[in-house]
Amino acid sequence: MSTPTDAPGHPQSKTAIIAALAANLGIALIKFVAAWFTGSSAMLSEGIHSLVDTANEWLLLLGLRSSRQPATERRPFGYGRELYFWAFMVAVFIFAIGGGLSLYEGYEHLRHPAPLGSPTWNYVVLAVAFCLDGSSFLVARRTFNAQRGQQPFWAAFRASKDPSIFVVLFEDASDLLGLLIAFLGVFLSHWLNRPELDGLASVLIGLLLLVVAGLLLRETKSLLLGEPAETPLLVKISALLDADQHIVRSAPPLSSYLSPHEILVVVPVEFVPGLPASQLTQVIGQLCDAIKAAHPDVRHIFIQPAALGLPEKPTA
Known part of the structure; x- marks a missing residue:
């Protein structure tokens, strides 16, 4: 059999997506405010990262809603693969917008390093963001674990047919790693008086997003093309x-x-x-x-x- 079935409408998936959307929207706003006051390239990249994630959660909700449309004469098997299409678009957005803009911002900051302002804003925002992203990650992980049962994590990821869960899980995990990289970039930039380290952190965040996007692109492409039953x-x-x-x-x-x-x-x-x-x-x-x-x-x-x-x- 396949993984356990959610109730009609995928309420567990929807809960995880809404939790991630609310967290990322709030986090994006405070990150952009901190980047404005401090001039931190890493913080600006993290703001872009969270804004892209917010748009991605909205696309996943759109996919869930569209996939529940009843079958029609033109679509006798229904619209289930709408979810796979929008999950694929989420992976493209992470790759092109999240990763691309972060790499560009980091490259520009490495070419033209500028001293950062007071790090207080950055540290406060990073702490708040870590708490919010951590809460969203726990919701997504709990939902994913309920689906995978006793399967190993990577085996469950490859076998999963519900991108609304594993996309959010990977997004939240990359958020937490990105926050750690941003913290190290800001901290080392001030401590060593090397502003280019902040730009390097932005580049690393961009590379992180490209790796995550690559994993999601491969899996969602396979689902979109049609995977056989187990x-x-x-x-x-x-x-x-x-x-x-x-x-x-x-x-x-x-x-x-x-x-x-x-x-x-x-x-x-x-x-x-x-x-x-x-x-x-x-x-x-x-x-x-x-x-x-x-x-x-x-x-x-x-x-x-x-x-x-x-x-x-x-x-x-």
């Missing part, structure tokens, strides 16, 4: 079909995720010869209902009668 789930579906007395043999199921908890499955099946059309329709309907009852994430199941050149299943 092998254990497909094996169980095949076993359920092969156990039916009306089936001679079945081919390996074809599958694709349409949304985090919506799977499309197509199975070519060879039925016993001479089965009346009316009974064939009844048997297919019963098998579809049985598969959906056993595996709720399988929302669309198509059993396709076919003549298969495969070895027959063993008889008792």
Whole structure:
């Protein structure tokens, strides 16, 4: 089976996104104020970072809302992949805007280093931001841990089909690391009287965002193109079909995720010869209902009668 299913509307995902949006909006404002008063390049990069994150959370909320639209004649399988599209756009924004602007700002500060103002503003803002980002990170981590169960973190990340959770988790983790880098940049810049270190911190923040964006781009691209269901789930579906007395043999199921908890499955099946059309329709309907009852994430199941050149299943 896939990861545990949220209730309709993904309330856990939505809670994590709203918590991150509120935190990042407040943090962005105070970071820009601190950057204005102190002239810190690292703080300006962190403000850009938080502003981009705020826009990203809004895009994820838009994706969640759009993905819940009912199926239409033009979209018979619904709009589930809207979430994957907007998650992909979030990764692009992190890469192009967050990482790009931070690198540019840091490069300019390295070329033209200027002494910083009083560090008090920076330290206060960094402390407040760390508390807010930390709270948002804990919410996202708790939600992600509830989904991954006993899986190792990286295995769960690669297997996850819900970008609204892992995107927020990675954003918040990069926020906390960025704050640590900004703190070191401001502190060392004042302590060593080397203003270029503040610009170096901005460059490091930009590189951090590029790494995070790269991970998210790879995973969300895979989801957008269509990932198959997990092998254990497909094996169980095949076993359920092969156990039916009306089936001679079945081919390996074809599958694709349409949304985090919506799977499309197509199975070519060879039925016993001479089965009346009316009974064939009844048997297919019963098998579809049985598969959906056993595996709720399988929302669309198509059993396709076919003549298969495969070895027959063993008889008792």
